[in-house]
Amino acid sequence: MASPKKKLQGLVAATLTPMTENGEINFSVIGRYVDYLVEEQGVKSIFVNGTTGEGLSLSIAERRRVAEEWVTRGRNKLDQVVIHVGALSLKESQELAKHAAEIRADGIAVIAPFFLKPWNKDVLTDFLKEVAAAAPALPFYYYHIPALTGVKIRAEELLDGIQEKIPTFQGLKFSDTDLLDFGQCVDQHRQRQFAFLFGVDEQLLSALVMGATGAVGSTYNYLGKKTNQMLEAFEKKDFSSALNYQFCIQRFINFVVKLGFGVSQNKAIMTLVSGIPMGPPRLPLQKASREFTDNAEAKLKSLDVLPFTSLEDRDVEACS
Numbered sequence: 001m002a003s004p005k006k007k008l009q010g011l012v013a014a015t016l017t018p019m020t021e022n023g024e025i026n027f028s029v030i031g032r033y034v035d036y037l038v039e040e041q042g043v044k045s046i047f048v049n050g051t052t053g054e055g056l057s058l059s060i061a062e063r064r065r066v067a068e069e070w071v072t073r074g075r076n077k078l079d080q081v082v083i084h085v086g087a088l089s090l091k092e093s094q095e096l097a098k099h100a101a102e103i104r105a106d107g108i109a110v111i112a113p114f115f116l117k118p119w120n121k122d123v124l125t126d127f128l129k130e131v132a133a134a135a136p137a138l139p140f141y142y143y144h145i146p147a148l149t150g151v152k153i154r155a156e157e158l159l160d161g162i163q164e165k166i167p168t169f170q171g172l173k174f175s176d177t178d179l180l181d182f183g184q185c186v187d188q189h190r191q192r193q194f195a196f197l198f199g200v201d202e203q204l205l206s207a208l209v210m211g212a213t214g215a216v217g218s219t220y221n222y223l224g225k226k227t228n229q230m231l232e233a234f235e236k237k238d239f240s241s242a243l244n245y246q247f248c249i250q251r252f253i254n255f256v257v258k259l260g261f262g263v264s265q266n267k268a269i270m271t272l273v274s275g276i277p278m279g280p281p282r283l284p285l286q287k288a289s290r291e292f293t294d295n296a297e298a299k300l301k302s303l304d305v306l307p308f309t310s311l312e313d314r315d316v317e318a319c320s
């Protein structure tokens, strides 16, 4: 059975895939991106080629190169690099899983195939098992994101007996708001040392209470430091501070969600906060508007989350 160097825990940034203005992948900034995550956000693990990374919008050749670049640039700097290898084609998924093992990534994750869909737990498990078998030495994570895949098989149901079928199964990345399902996954498998990684950043505190062992998300690219403060407060059982941090994060996410928030907007915010150009997203996504970026910047300043916020910019919203 695969055993990771150590359990995947804490914050895991779902990385964006930087692109040039003409839509090619901008590999040249990935080294800077790694340093930024580690040094400025205190985030030491990453999840590559997922939703935020537009993994399903990249060609297989691009996905391989992106994975390679993150693994290479992250060596001796990052704790863990998990590669999302989900694809509609089982063969492509297996090729990516094998490749992740060859480049010595720390783990692989897979979403449910979402065009011709598995309609029950056993079929989904069979698909995941075939992918996992292509990388028998790598920890395997199931990436549950029913709102995007349309595959509504409950994670609790899927986890039942999964390690008997997929010996490398190591954990769950749960990008859904159903805390009953999430809580039952934790409750029923606590003794197995699985990683339970929550994927709804604005609700992380509730998931921590349920037993989440870590979190994978888009906003940890630029709100990692703030979210780490929440994790520290939670760890110290300072629930009132933890709640303040969560509310602060929620104020920002709630604000941008109302403006329309997704991968494109995450790219614009990350560019603004880190100074590293993320470029536009790939079609069918469209670049965030200037108006969106200006509004997001003003909100971040009012919450005192931007490194360049001056004291005069602070208002009563600021959360420490």
Ligand SMILES: CC(=O)N[C@@H]([C@@H](O)[C@H](O)[C@H](O)CO)[C@@H](O)CC(=O)C(=O)O
Pocket: 014, 015, 047, 050, 051, 052, 053, 175, 199, 200, 201, 202, 216, 217, 218, 219, 253
């Ligand atoms: C649907 C979606 O993109 N969810 C994000 C969240 O981080 C999300 O952006 C955040 O909670 C704000 O709603 C992550 O779960 C996605 C993710 O981890 C990934 O990119 O693989």
